[in-house]
Amino acid sequence: MNSTLEINVLVCPGRSGGSGTGFGNFEEIGPLDGDLQPRDTTWVQSASVLFVDNPVGTGFSYTNRPDAFATNVSTVASDMLVLLRSFFSSRDDFQTIPFYIFSESYGGKMAAAISLELTKAIAKGSIKCNFAGVALGDSWISPLDSVLTWGPYLYTTSLLDDPGLAEVNGVAQQVKAAVEQGQFLKATELWSQAENAVERNTNNVNFYNILTQDPDEKVSRFPFTALQWRRHLARLHKQPLSELMNGPIRKRLNVIPENVTWGGQSNEVFSNMAGDFMRPVVDIVDQLLSAGVNVTVYNGQLDLIVDTMGQELWVKRLQWEGLPYFNKLLWTPLYDPASPGLTGAFYKTYKNFSFYWILRAGHMVLSSPPIITPVMCERVLYRPIGTLGYINMCEYLHQRLLLNQAHFLQFGIKASRKKKTTSNRKATEK
Secondary structure, three states, X not given: OOOOXXXXXXXXXXXXXXXHHHHHHHHHHOOEOOOOOEOOOOHHHOOEXXXXXXXXXXXXXXXXXXXXXXXXXXXXXXHHHXXXXXXXXXXXXXXXXXXXXXXXXXXXXXXXXXXXXXXXXXXXXXXXXXXXXXXXXXXXXXXXHHHHHHHHHHHHOOOOOHHHHHHHHHHHHHHHHHHHOOOHHHHHHHHHHHHHHHHHHHOOEEOOEEEEEOOOOOHHHOOHHHHHHHHHHHHHXXXXXXXXXXXXXXXXXXXXXOXXXXXXOHHHHHHHHHHHOOOOOHHHHHHHHHOOOOEEEEEEOOOOOOOHHHHHHHHHOOOOOOHHHHHHOOOXXXXXXXXXXXXXXXXXXXXXXXXXXXXXXXXXXXXXXXXXXXXXXXXXXXXXXXXXXXXXXXXXXXXXXXXXXXXXXXXXXXXXXXXXXXXXXXXXXX
């Protein structure tokens, strides 16, 4: 990892059980793709990137005890703080470099909690870190708002008819009732039934991109945990990636215990988090904004699982004092660098809060085709200050990218809790 680069980024990929060292690295933004070929555009050209396998049990990280899996985002955040304290104390050259957290999907829910704990730890002086902000991409911040808007979103995009809309909305109302009664495990099970209703009535629309379809595998016949694996986790553990991680990468690392396989405990990770899955964390985002943390929300236009309509709903309920001023702003277009004049995104920014509407992108914005995504990321990481115009900022970035060398670090969770706890949890550092 190269501290001469001016930015340090922690990446939290989607879904509890989704691996940062695997999916985030080789499928999204790392220096090499899944074929171990250099990626044309990689974040490590302009930043040091920390890929982490979390929660414990994700990727190469593992535990030998069933009761050692995290069951809520508070535990996930506490575990991550153990790692970050170790990292920043052992690499004091990174303590003054701006540190950002980028996230997607359920990773955004975890990132919000991690950001709040990190902010508190910095204030107490227990960790030295120049925390500069968090980016929440298509993030599971308010699960209920997402589920309640599935029907209207699909209906307005001609993917549901009237009977289909009625069925999807009906199950969504059951989810709402469970959440309001504090029955979050039941709400998670009903959320899965809402997905069944969507698939039945849309001929298997892809939850991650509404312009595509998932294969008709009749997945609704599977038990709950297996069903969620096939719908959401399997795409993060496709056979080529699994073979890469359990083959050449495992051999190269030469530290993985023989009884541990990459992704081997991802099912357990999700099932242990099921009771916390539908719990909102809007209050955490509010606390971050009040603490002055830079918060960026970005969302793909074609995403269903965390649709933009749902994101806008919870944003409008924020208690942040700047919200009335943010709401009055007119959004600004960002143009696609590859197609002059073609709008690639819209954005609004007021003080320490920004929202980006990414056009023609699905759920995994960071790995989606739109070229506008790197432009958005550059704006987040190198926000123009004072009179420095955005055009000049892009020119500056271009020069930096020509000069910087690519460096990256793969980091699996090494210490999920302090040794004084009774857990014998084990994990792997790369």
